Amino acid sequence: MKRIYLKLLTIAFTLAIASCSLDDDGTNFQYAPLEITGASLPDTFELGRVYSIDVKILRPDDCTMVDRFDVSRSFTDSTQIRTVSAVGIILDKEKCNTVDDEVQDSFQFEVLYDKPYVFKFYKGSDDQGEPEFLEIEVPVSQKP
Template identity: 70%
Template sequence: MRKSYLKLFGLACMLTIVSCSLDDDRVNFQYTPLQITGASLPDTFELGRVYTVDVNILRPDDCTLLDQFDVRRSFTDTTQIRTISAVGIVLDKDECAALNDSLQDAFQFEVLYTKPYIFRFYTSDDSEGEPEFLEIEVPVKE
């Protein structure tokens, strides 16, 4: 009786392993930076307040979707620098229709320092592959 259970268990395990396929119909994707075409910031910040930063993003085709913002912090002696890029997901499809569609999204930003903030929004790469940025400086009033 025990041998029968072991044989059935072994058969069930083999069927489970054989039925799993890595070649399924899941959609694959890759991440890509998207072009930011504009941003809306106030003329000045107040220390301690939270602001909504509206961002315009170019969606090049219908296979590209906006996923999130990547915000990197750095600073100098006199300013706080935030480098922002829009991260897109590009679906691996055979055909993608060109759109050049403008999307609008936003993120929340809390003012924690009294030094001015410089926002560097990624716009594209130049002809030599170097990133280009739209820069906006916002002073802070206490």
């Protein structure tokens, strides 16, 4: 009985492996930062709350899709700094049509510190290739 079970398992495994195709269909992609054109934050954060941060992102063509946000943190003695960039997937296609479309997306943000937060949203690069940011500072209040 064990031998029959082992043979059936081997046949099933072989069929499963053989049915998988590793052929390349020619669709490749790369990740790239996308331009953030605007963000909506409250006037004040409340310590301990979770907020949904709405962000407007420029989608330059129909080969570009918004994938996720990359948020890095740093701080000074008096401020919490969050640098936010939108990460896009750009499909490697021969022809992409320009759309210049603004897409709205959001991410969740939990207020953990009582110091003000400065959000630096990546807007793109200037003529010298230096990154430019939209900066928004939000003070934090204690719970009532």
